[in-house]
Amino acid sequence: MNPCDLSSSSAAELLARPPYAGRLLIDGDWADARDGATLERRSPAHDVLVARYAQAGVAEAQAAIGAARRAFDSGPWPRMKGAERAALLRRVADGIVRHQERLALLETLENGKPLAQSRAEIAAAAELWHYAAALARQLKGDSYDTLGEDTLGVVLREPVGVVGIITPWNFPFLIVSQKLPFALAAGCTAVVKPAEVTSGTTVMLGEILLEAGLPAGVVNILVGTGPVVGETLVTDARVDMLSFTGSTAVGKAAVAKAAGTLKKVSMELGGKNPQIVFPDADLEAALDAAVFGVYFNAGQCCNSGSRLLVHDAIAAEFTAAVVERSKRVRMGDPLDAQTQVGAITTERQLHAIEAHVGAAREAGACIALGGARCGGRGLYYEPTVVSGVGRDMAIAHEEVFGPVLAVLTFRDLDEAVELANSTLYGLSAAVWSRDVDTCLGAARRIKAGTVWVNTFLEGHAELPFGGYRQSGLGRELGRHAAEDYTETKTLHLHLGQRTDWWLPA
Numbered sequence: 001m002n003p004c005d006l007s008s009s010s011a012a013e014l015l016a017r018p019p020y021a022g023r024l025l026i027d028g029d030w031a032d033a034r035d036g037a038t039l040e041r042r043s044p045a046h047d048v049l050v051a052r053y054a055q056a057g058v059a060e061a062q063a064a065i066g067a068a069r070r071a072f073d074s075g076p077w078p079r080m081k082g083a084e085r086a087a088l089l090r091r092v093a094d095g096i097v098r099h100q101e102r103l104a105l106l107e108t109l110e111n112g113k114p115l116a117q118s119r120a121e122i123a124a125a126a127e128l129w130h131y132a133a134a135l136a137r138q139l140k141g142d143s144y145d146t147l148g149e150d151t152l153g154v155v156l157r158e159p160v161g162v163v164g165i166i167t168p169w170n171f172p173f174l175i176v177s178q179k180l181p182f183a184l185a186a187g188c189t190a191v192v193k194p195a196e197v198t199s200g201t202t203v204m205l206g207e208i209l210l211e212a213g214l215p216a217g218v219v220n221i222l223v224g225t226g227p228v229v230g231e232t233l234v235t236d237a238r239v240d241m242l243s244f245t246g247s248t249a250v251g252k253a254a255v256a257k258a259a260g261t262l263k264k265v266s267m268e269l270g271g272k273n274p275q276i277v278f279p280d281a282d283l284e285a286a287l288d289a290a291v292f293g294v295y296f297n298a299g300q301c302c303n304s305g306s307r308l309l310v311h312d313a314i315a316a317e318f319t320a321a322v323v324e325r326s327k328r329v330r331m332g333d334p335l336d337a338q339t340q341v342g343a344i345t346t347e348r349q350l351h352a353i354e355a356h357v358g359a360a361r362e363a364g365a366c367i368a369l370g371g372a373r374c375g376g377r378g379l380y381y382e383p384t385v386v387s388g389v390g391r392d393m394a395i396a397h398e399e400v401f402g403p404v405l406a407v408l409t410f411r412d413l414d415e416a417v418e419l420a421n422s423t424l425y426g427l428s429a430a431v432w433s434r435d436v437d438t439c440l441g442a443a444r445r446i447k448a449g450t451v452w453v454n455t456f457l458e459g460h461a462e463l464p465f466g467g468y469r470q471s472g473l474g475r476e477l478g479r480h481a482a483e484d485y486t487e488t489k490t491l492h493l494h495l496g497q498r499t500d501w502w503l504p505a
Helices: 011-015 058-073 082-098 100-111 115-136 172-177 180-186 200-211 226-235 248-258 283-299 312-327 347-362 413-420 436-445
Strands: 020-022 024-026 029-031 038-042 049-054 142-144 151-159 162-166 189-193 219-221 241-245 264-268 274-277 307-311 366-369 384-387 404-410 428-432 450-453 486-494
Touching (some): 024 058, 049 100, 082 200, 100 115, 100 172, 115 172, 162 226, 172 180, 172 200, 189 226, 200 219, 248 264, 274 413, 312 404, 347 366, 347 384, 347 404
Parallel strands (some): 189 219, 307 404, 384 404, 428 450
Antiparallel strands (some): 024 029, 151 486
């Protein structure tokens, strides 16, 4: 069977495979929990057991931190040449490509996203490891030879140390790949805690790292819960930096607790991202982007285009077109090659989506399409369009994290920008117009880390990613990504004899 062609294999056959068995990676060895604790994951799309893991507790978290600390303080990794670290990162990227189908299948089974989207995610992640490998050879400091003939200034970049990495369940493999390879490129060691409901691909990454020859203790991977493993990473003084992706509420709590040790923090948090459509836009392209932007990954995306801001002059027609196009979106079994929208990842998230839509209905908004979970097996929610949304309604400014589009209208550029900036978030936005003045005028005034112009949800390793305001702290990706995992050190060199200051001239 061609592993990329499911036509010769039924979903039932794939689901009949034994559950994936994952263990804890600590100091280069695979281990079970000391107390024998385990964690099971059932597919949100099929309600069958797909994975079973050893579940880390405080003891395992402390052991992993200790291993990362020793690997940094006395191990070879931080002292290797950049070219040596780059070579290993390239081997990891190649390993990801070799294991792409295996990784994609487990991601789909645990997350509920369509298999085609999982495959694309794994491929994109491999590119990030290649990009990080290039940066490993480019990290450099600076020098100043203009401070006088008796002075030379040298600025060094040194790895920050042990990095605690906490990743979410919506893009588990992509997001760990936005963090870990750049930390490794800088010479750091790490303890990684994936979301407990989608841990599989991160554990598989551990296998690939060992195959590539990563020294023991450089990367440790713990399956466990936030209140136990996450809390330990956030509060332990041996962890020098915390890199977190998740909800704004949890991110705020993590920052507050990390302040106890004043560790460096990087936060990629929530968003309520607008797509702004002006009358002169390519409306067919904008329509496609509006539908894609909110239903991609079932809307479980921090960059989801969950707010559609449409000019009054075209609002009725464009909203009707969005509803009609949304009816054609194919929702179903994520193992089916035709599926565009799969399952919601957790029952808790499905309840949250229902609550948001219910509150919008009670506030007077119109549920133009969908608005309910689907019956039968699995966690599915209908593609939903909510029109008649007022700017003061909760659904206009709160993150839903589901396949739910809130439609608002505006009269002119000023009001569009005001609406775009009317939430606590500032992760991303899009502007649709053929007028360059309109596009750039809006883009420069919108408070967001990324503004797409006449496109949506495109990403490249070379471009920084992160948000304004309560969408986070710091940036990932881009040419400075590895530098974010470093500290700078100034060497002030005096040449020749130095005069004792207390002696008279």
